[in-house]
Amino acid sequence: MSEAPAAPPTASADRTSDAGTALLLRPPEPRAGWRLLPARIVAMCAVELQKLRHDRTELYTRAVQPALWLLIFGQTFTRIRAIPTGGIPYIDYLAPGIIAQSAMFIAIFYGIQIIWERDAGILNKLLVTPTPRAALITGKAFASGVKSLIQAVVVIVIAALLGVALTWNPLKLLGVALTVVLASAFFSCLSMTIAGIVLSRDRLMGFGQAITMPLFFGSNALYPVSVMPGWLQAVSKVNPLSYEVDALRGLLLGTPAHLALDFGVLAGAAALGVAAASSLLGRLAR
Amino acid sequence: MTRDTTAGPAEAVTCTALAYTFGETRAVDGLDLSVREGEVFGLLGPNGAGKTTAIRCITTLLPVPAGMVRVFGHDPAAERMAVRRLLGYVPQQLSADAGLTGRENVVLFARVFDIPRRERADRVAQALAAVGLADAADRLASTYSGGMVRRLELAQALVSAPRLLILDEPTIGLDPIARTGVWDHINAVRAVTGMTVLVTTHYMDEADQYCDRIGLMHRGRIQALGTPAELRQGLADRRRAAGAPATDPLPTLEDVFRDIAGSGLDDQSGGFRDVRSTRRTAHRVG
Numbered sequence: 001m002s003e004a005p006a007a008p009p010t011a012s013a014d015r016t017s018d019a020g021t022a023l024l025l026r027p028p029e030p031r032a033g034w035r036l037l038p039a040r041i042v043a044m045c046a047v048e049l050q051k052l053r054h055d056r057t058e059l060y061t062r063a064v065q066p067a068l069w070l071l072i073f074g075q076t077f078t079r080i081r082a083i084p085t086g087g088i089p090y091i092d093y094l095a096p097g098i099i100a101q102s103a104m105f106i107a108i109f110y111g112i113q114i115i116w117e118r119d120a121g122i123l124n125k126l127l128v129t130p131t132p133r134a135a136l137i138t139g140k141a142f143a144s145g146v147k148s149l150i151q152a153v154v155v156i157v158i159a160a161l162l163g164v165a166l167t168w169n170p171l172k173l174l175g176v177a178l179t180v181v182l183a184s185a186f187f188s189c190l191s192m193t194i195a196g197i198v199l200s201r202d203r204l205m206g207f208g209q210a211i212t213m214p215l216f217f218g219s220n221a222l223y224p225v226s227v228m229p230g231w232l233q234a235v236s237k238v239n240p241l242s243y244e245v246d247a248l249r250g251l252l253l254g255t256p257a258h259l260a261l262d263f264g265v266l267a268g269a270a271a272l273g274v275a276a277a278s279s280l281l282g283r284l285a286r
Numbered sequence: 287m288t289r290d291t292t293a294g295p296a297e298a299v300t301c302t303a304l305a306y307t308f309g310e311t312r313a314v315d316g317l318d319l320s321v322r323e324g325e326v327f328g329l330l331g332p333n334g335a336g337k338t339t340a341i342r343c344i345t346t347l348l349p350v351p352a353g354m355v356r357v358f359g360h361d362p363a364a365e366r367m368a369v370r371r372l373l374g375y376v377p378q379q380l381s382a383d384a385g386l387t388g389r390e391n392v393v394l395f396a397r398v399f400d401i402p403r404r405e406r407a408d409r410v411a412q413a414l415a416a417v418g419l420a421d422a423a424d425r426l427a428s429t430y431s432g433g434m435v436r437r438l439e440l441a442q443a444l445v446s447a448p449r450l451l452i453l454d455e456p457t458i459g460l461d462p463i464a465r466t467g468v469w470d471h472i473n474a475v476r477a478v479t480g481m482t483v484l485v486t487t488h489y490m491d492e493a494d495q496y497c498d499r500i501g502l503m504h505r506g507r508i509q510a511l512g513t514p515a516e517l518r519q520g521l522a523d524r525r526r527a528a529g530a531p532a533t534d535p536l537p538t539l540e541d542v543f544r545d546i547a548g549s550g551l552d553d554q555s556g557g558f559r560d561v562r563s564t565r566r567t568a569h570r571v572g
Contacts, residue, residue: 024413122382125395
């Protein structure tokens with residue numbers, strides 16, 4: 001930045017005239033109450049997509065881990081046949097778990113972005129716009145959902161290339177998208193809640209590292225709940241990741257699933273997450 | 287929509303005995319302030335004088351009890367959204383999102399201020415042109431110089447046609463030419479829109495040159511108030527009354543400030559927090 005030329009101070013007057021300033025004199029009308037939330041969600045998601053368009057590095061680097069899980073872990077355990085999968089190849093069984101896991105990894109570190117935005121003053125600026133805190137958090141949660149959704153598409157493509165027999169039924173794929181977005185909204189809110197408590201990027205990194213693996217291993221992503229010891233089954237029961245994986249398996253592979261329960265739990269968890277993160281947002285504004 | 291009857295219709299901002307405490311620290315301690323509609327009001331003071339905290343109370347970022355603050359008659363304690371719709375806010379840090387282009391940065395604020403889609407592009411173009419960034423609009427903000435980022439933030443604030451523009455240390459960390467550039471654009475826009483400007487700074491020369499009225503702030507409250515000329519003349523009169531020769535040059539604002547704040551300014555002022563945020567800004571400017 002330092003080598004960029006300083007702004008010429010005289011450029012203003014002539015430039016101002018050719019685009020006009022008429023619109024800058026008239027404040028916009030406030031939007032009707034019910035339209036505010038969707039508008040904020042669109043605004044935050046648009047930012048996320050624009051950033052991804054300018055810099056796709058993240059898209060590629062994030063594809064490495066799930067590819068390795070499916071290629072190495074998936075293919076090896078398919079041969080070993082150690083895990084009861086209900087008659088399907090293990091790599092098929094694993095694919096929805098890896099979609100859920102890699103989407104969760106993105107969301108669980110989303111709070112780092114909000115701390116960065118606070119340090120940069122962006123968060124304060126957004127908080128001085130007519131955006132209630134819950135609407136801002138919901139917008140951010142869905143923006144994280146968009147990121148996770150793109151990740152899910154990448155993993156689905158990798159899985160398909162590895163020969164996993166996934167559904168191509170558009171309605172079911174829509175259900176997959178909804179599942180990923182809802183779960184991502186929850187995990188990103190969890191992350192933003194922790195951000196509101198620890199208030200620093202380094203500590204949030206630590207927390208993120210500490211909880212991702214327990215959430216992953218304490219779910220049905222790698223193995224069915226039935227083979228877990230009793231205490232781990234209890235963990236899995238309160239772990240939203242298990243419900244996400246259950247729904248994804250049901251939708252993508254057609255295995256027996258509890259879709260109504262899964263969507264109910266994920267939607268409820270996301271709502272709780274939004275409430276928790278928005279109540280702590282004030283600490284980040286201070 | 288209740289107007290403060292004692293303040294009258296010509297007040298853009300009034301603070302009445304505003305106080306805010308961080309733990310043990312009384313950052314703002316009985317601040318009385320009134321900013322008239324249409325003027326450029328400068329809040330001056332050293333680091334740690336409470337300027338930024340006062341700004342955060344006015345911008346709804348910090349919760350204040352009812353009755354302490356009015357923005358065009360609206361109390362932030364009761365009508366937070368109404369206050370925010372009247373404000374354009376540029377925080378101390380250079381807060382543009384480096385991962386987006388200049389235009390995308392402004393579009394985000396057009397969206398969160400509910401500017402309808404049909405006029406969004408035009409309004410954004412006008413805001414960018416008003417700060418002389420029309421040509422650089424589609425470059426990533428990461429390629430901007432410090433002065434350009436500041437002007438981009440002005441465009442973000444202007445896109446919603448605010449009645450009150452609040453600038454927290456707008457020229458901190460900028461070189462002299464970029465500083466002049468930022469002020470030239472503020473004044474050009476003000477000439478067209480007639481909006482009120484509330485600015486904090488610790489550059490006395492800038493305040494002298496660009497502010498209609500100045501409030502000198504020290505230890506959380508206003509210690510002196512008036513036009514720059516009044517403040518300097520007041521000190522000259524006091525000095526003459528104390529026996530100084532009439533041939534002495536007119537004191538500068540800095541002299542006025544030293545006179546009011548007394549000695550011990552250097553060890554009183556500032557704190558780690560300020561130093562850190564200033565460094566952060568300096569670092570981002572490059």
